[in-house]
Amino acid sequence: MLLKGGASALLKDEDGKTALQLARDSNKSEVVAVMQQHAAAPPAPQPQPQPQPAPQPQDPEQTFVALTGTDAATARRFLRQAGGDLARAVDAFFSAAPPQLPEGEPPEPEPEPEPLLALPPIPPSPVSGGTFRGTKFHGVYPKAKAPANPMKLGSKLGAVVRLYCEAHGIPYDDDEGEAFFDSLQADMVGAGDSMAQAVQRMWTSFRQLRGREFCFILNEVVRNDTAGCIAPAASLTRAINEFCVTPEGEEPRPPFPPDFVCVRGGGFDNRYRDFFAPGREFRQPAFLATSFLEGTADAFMRRSSMPVKAKWMIRIDPVRKCRHVNLVTRRVPGLPDEQEYLFAPYSAFTVRSARWAAGTNDDPHVIELDAAPDNVGPSEDLPLAPWS
16 A cells, blocks of 8 residues: 555556556556547537527617607607617606706706897787887776686676677677677586686686687787786786786795706798797797697697798796796696696797798697796796797
8 A cells, every 4th residue: 555655655666657657657648548539529519599589679769759648749859969869868858847956056947048139120020119017908907807607707708708809890699709709618517627727727627618618718818018908908818817927035936847957839921030049039929838748749730731840849948947937737627638738928039049940730830949937037028929
């Protein structure tokens, strides 16, 4: 027996090899034999990878719509702004608050657009030369009171419809004018509705009087500023503004539009291009209806019978927000949710940019506006917009 170390390890065979050397030679021979055996054997078959079906690319636009519940046009706008990055686009859509700033650093509002050195002259229009300060509405509105109950609301509504009929030669008593008024009253009735909710139903009614809905009629009465019509119109405006305008001392009310941009679409009169020059400040002498959904704006634009089409992009300051606009949440039965974002009459805006294109449905003019955060700040002597 061989022992580790000691005299036994030094014993030699007849070739002169010690016991330790013989043991190492024996192990080496076994290792070589195993290696030769493996070299001679054929390689074990490797499993062949199974062909996998090519992944079907998901359409980012459809995915955006599925994740956000918005429409395709809004999806395209956010994806375009995010350079096609779906995650960034979805994140921007759901971001309803300005980015967090380092502690102690005051937020800065968006920079005001730089005015042109010389704006083009204001083109002539029915409102050219007029200002908010000079309107009859300016004198009547501070004294106007919102109707306190359904009977008073109906009285003011009937007065506006009757006066509109008189101005347009439409018979009222026991005729189409009174029938239109009755249908509006029926639309306003909702179980348990507050006055503010009834007023929203009145505004969103799609009943028509010779092709005109009530929202158009009220806007025409306010814009025309006729002495005999303005008092009941101011009362209805006060009622709607109780919904639209944030009370003093309170913060502007959410929800806010995605990316703080709301959209409007419709016809346009090319005679008024020069009015909407970048840098021009103005007031809009009527309610201004916009939407959170670009698809809704596109639908209204395509419905317009005018040959020239325009899309309006209205930006809300992400820090200061806007105190004179709100989302319409009560609608008449049967009206789809257009996510209407309604600005109060004589709201102030500044033209940020204007891209004058072919003016078609597929290539409309695009006018970008900045909404004033508060109507109290801008001058009451700003020019009035000839178009919306």
